[in-house]
Amino acid sequence: MLQIKNLNKSYGPNKALSQIDLDVPKGVIFGLLGPNGAGKTTLIRIINQIIEGDSGEIYLNNEVLNPSHISKIGYLPEERGLYKKMKVWDQLIYFARLKGLSHSEAKAKINYWLEKLEISSWKEKKIEDLSKGMAQKVQFISTVIHEPPLLILDEPFSGFDPVNAELIKNEILELKETGTTVILSTHRMESVELLCDQVAMINRSKKILDGTIRQVKKSFRPEVYCVTLGDLKQLIPQEWIAKEDEDNYTFTLPLSGKSPNELLSELMQYGEVKQFKEVVPTMEEIFIHQVKNNQNG
Amino acid sequence: MDKIWLVIQREYLARVKKKSFLLATLITPLIFPAIMGVFVWISLEDKSSQALRIIEVVDENKMFFLESSEQYAFSFSDTNLEEGKKMVLDGNRYGFLYIPEFNLEDPSGIVFYGEDNPSINLISYLENNLGKKIEEQRLFESGIDPKIINEVRTRVGIKSITLDDQGEETVNDATVNYALGFLTGILIYIFIFVYGNQIMQGVIEEKSSRIVEILVSSLKPFQLMLGKIVGIGAVGLTQFLIWVLLIGTLSTIVIGYLGMQMPQQTAMEMANPEFTNSMPQSDVSEILQVISGIDFLGLVLSFLFYFLGGYLLYGALFAAIGSAVEAPSEAQQFMFPVTIPLIVAYMGLFVFVLNDPDSNTSFWLSVIPLTSPIAMMGRISYGVPWTDLALSMSLLIGGFLFTTWMAGKIYRIGILMHGTKPSYKVLWKWIRTSQ
Numbered sequence: 001m002l003q004i005k006n007l008n009k010s011y012g013p014n015k016a017l018s019q020i021d022l023d024v025p026k027g028v029i030f031g032l033l034g035p036n037g038a039g040k041t042t043l044i045r046i047i048n049q050i051i052e053g054d055s056g057e058i059y060l061n062n063e064v065l066n067p068s069h070i071s072k073i074g075y076l077p078e079e080r081g082l083y084k085k086m087k088v089w090d091q092l093i094y095f096a097r098l099k100g101l102s103h104s105e106a107k108a109k110i111n112y113w114l115e116k117l118e119i120s121s122w123k124e125k126k127i128e129d130l131s132k133g134m135a136q137k138v139q140f141i142s143t144v145i146h147e148p149p150l151l152i153l154d155e156p157f158s159g160f161d162p163v164n165a166e167l168i169k170n171e172i173l174e175l176k177e178t179g180t181t182v183i184l185s186t187h188r189m190e191s192v193e194l195l196c197d198q199v200a201m202i203n204r205s206k207k208i209l210d211g212t213i214r215q216v217k218k219s220f221r222p223e224v225y226c227v228t229l230g231d232l233k234q235l236i237p238q239e240w241i242a243k244e245d246e247d248n249y250t251f252t253l254p255l256s257g258k259s260p261n262e263l264l265s266e267l268m269q270y271g272e273v274k275q276f277k278e279v280v281p282t283m284e285e286i287f288i289h290q291v292k293n294n295q296n297g
Numbered sequence: 298m299d300k301i302w303l304v305i306q307r308e309y310l311a312r313v314k315k316k317s318f319l320l321a322t323l324i325t326p327l328i329f330p331a332i333m334g335v336f337v338w339i340s341l342e343d344k345s346s347q348a349l350r351i352i353e354v355v356d357e358n359k360m361f362f363l364e365s366s367e368q369y370a371f372s373f374s375d376t377n378l379e380e381g382k383k384m385v386l387d388g389n390r391y392g393f394l395y396i397p398e399f400n401l402e403d404p405s406g407i408v409f410y411g412e413d414n415p416s417i418n419l420i421s422y423l424e425n426n427l428g429k430k431i432e433e434q435r436l437f438e439s440g441i442d443p444k445i446i447n448e449v450r451t452r453v454g455i456k457s458i459t460l461d462d463q464g465e466e467t468v469n470d471a472t473v474n475y476a477l478g479f480l481t482g483i484l485i486y487i488f489i490f491v492y493g494n495q496i497m498q499g500v501i502e503e504k505s506s507r508i509v510e511i512l513v514s515s516l517k518p519f520q521l522m523l524g525k526i527v528g529i530g531a532v533g534l535t536q537f538l539i540w541v542l543l544i545g546t547l548s549t550i551v552i553g554y555l556g557m558q559m560p561q562q563t564a565m566e567m568a569n570p571e572f573t574n575s576m577p578q579s580d581v582s583e584i585l586q587v588i589s590g591i592d593f594l595g596l597v598l599s600f601l602f603y604f605l606g607g608y609l610l611y612g613a614l615f616a617a618i619g620s621a622v623e624a625p626s627e628a629q630q631f632m633f634p635v636t637i638p639l640i641v642a643y644m645g646l647f648v649f650v651l652n653d654p655d656s657n658t659s660f661w662l663s664v665i666p667l668t669s670p671i672a673m674m675g676r677i678s679y680g681v682p683w684t685d686l687a688l689s690m691s692l693l694i695g696g697f698l699f700t701t702w703m704a705g706k707i708y709r710i711g712i713l714m715h716g717t718k719p720s721y722k723v724l725w726k727w728i729r730t731s732q
Contacts, residue, residue, distance in 0.1 A: 048514040050713070075514040079715070081506035086311065097303050098515040142511070 001026040001150060001181045002047070007056030009042055015205045016042040017053070022200055022210070024183060026149075029176055031196035032185040033283075035291055038202045040185045041078065044152055047183075048075050060150065071100040074148035078155040078185075080139055082127045088114075088138050089123040092145060099146040106145070113141040117167070133164045140168055144175065151175065154185045169195065189284035201287065203294045213283070220286045221278065223255040227267060228275035236270055252279060300516040304524025305531065308499065312532045322536050327547065334551050350391035353381050357398040361430050369419065385410050394423065401435055459680060471679075475651050478675035481600050482646045484537075486671050489607050489639060492533045493615040497628060499525055500619030500712070509712045518709040522620075523701070526612040530605065537604075599677050602690060607670025610697035611635065617704035620711030621719045631724075642668035650675035664689045666696025703728055 002024040009017040017039045024030045034040050046053045049070065058065040060072065082091055089110065096106035114120040117137045127135055136159065144151065153172070157165045172182055172195065184196060192199060193213065200210035209216060228250045229236065236242060242249040255263060267273050312318055351370045354363060363371040376384070381393040392411035399406055407427065409415060433443040457471070503509045512521055618631040645668060649658040654676040662672035669689045710727040711719070
């Protein structure tokens, strides 16, 4: 769907993006991760053709990115707003027409979405008279109104209350079902694990990792197991700092070069193994670990 | 192009549909005829409702006569000074005019006693009449018959006629030209300020409410800026056209209505005191002749040109300022270089252009694009060589292309910048960066 090759961008002496390569396949939810100031917004703005990269190539559906692609992308910026004095309906018509829809197409689609998000009765209201949640629904509609094959959402859940966040999350999943590709830029890792199929992480203008969630997690396995022992036959070594709960001892153990089976049989000598589970890092842990590592190195 | 059109439509409709637009558009032109009407009405009321004012006159010289009018009656008597003052205090008389015995060569000591401050009209009426009488008396004493003087007295009025290349003659009058230059120049000045500010506010609104990021993902910043400038300009033109129609009709109605109540001459004087005071010699028909001699089509066309040219030139600058700041209060520091040339043009219009449209200063003020929209209007009403006009117009076109280009560069970067307070140095950097 979207390929980026060797993309660079500097603002004066500051590098915003250096040698970014990305491949976003069709129909996935692609998480774009990174701390503030990493270059995510710059990358998104370049894909949206708001600004241009200094060098590198971008392809959308195997075509070099060009102005005709504007209607194929839906963009929800992190910092977003609507005309306060404009009516919901007029506003949506305006955004839809700017994306290239005809007046009649725009009308039909807006009606559909207003119904779907249950805000039809608000269409003659001005934005300033709407609650924040309502306005955000309108904002979301304005992003997807032209049914773009590629949707770029920058921190889509920021500012949403939990009910609306859930609603938007379901809309995103539904759009994915219909074949829409979604790029989700966020630093809320729980939504990444919940929604994303693939991720790429950018830190200090560079891409530091990418792949499917499973691949990423696999490559960051710390090779540590969580063990619970009961009915101890002999004392466990002191360094296995254990948590005692009635007669059960729970602790984590690194493999230290052994295979899991070897570790397990070793453990069996100490007592009855009640739990033996590999510790899988959360995306959050990987994120923090990577950012820290990157800073030190 | 389609997208610019959408932006123009939105900017236009969003403003024209507002109630405040309707109010401002309807009320502003009503203010002029209303004020005019109220004054005329009050003065008419004044005259008709007033009781006759009697003024007691004591003339120790026994030589003056004052003719009574609708408003004032003069009663001559021999009462003494104290008696006369008492009559005023008692309210029996509106005023008391005391003319002591004096030497005709040095008339002095004439006093008017009144409970109120007498109007300037009354005093000058008295002064004129007494003065005239003294003049006549002195002429008579030196052996000249005042009748001869009256016969010899001649009024000279110069009719000014301009000849164009074909020898066509046009009657003109500097006062009418002055008034036209004044009016059109001021209109452009106000228009640029009011609508330039609207552009700036609009840009700041889009920037601070972060709508702009969504907009520029659909169209180029330059298209957005251009659409905004043109859309707001169209609002201004609409408002202006409505005003012209409203003021025209209302003034005609008001003057027409009053015209039936008083002689034409007075109505004209009331409606436009400046005209008649400065042109005591010309009568209404002459003014009409002058007005009909003005090339209105040319005037209107050049007005529209400078109106739009000036607006576009400054509009782009206002847009650039709006894009660089985050709140109207921050815009002050950048307003200075935009306001100064406008004020220079405005002052120049009065000090130089209207008084001497062909001077060197007037020439430069009317060709430099930053001042020409206002200053040139002052010259056009007097007639201006077409070479000057062509130079001024082409420079103005060049000028607004330049400011629009420059503003586009600032705008493009400015609207996406948050949290930094830009300085002139930063703006200069934005202009120079290619992307």
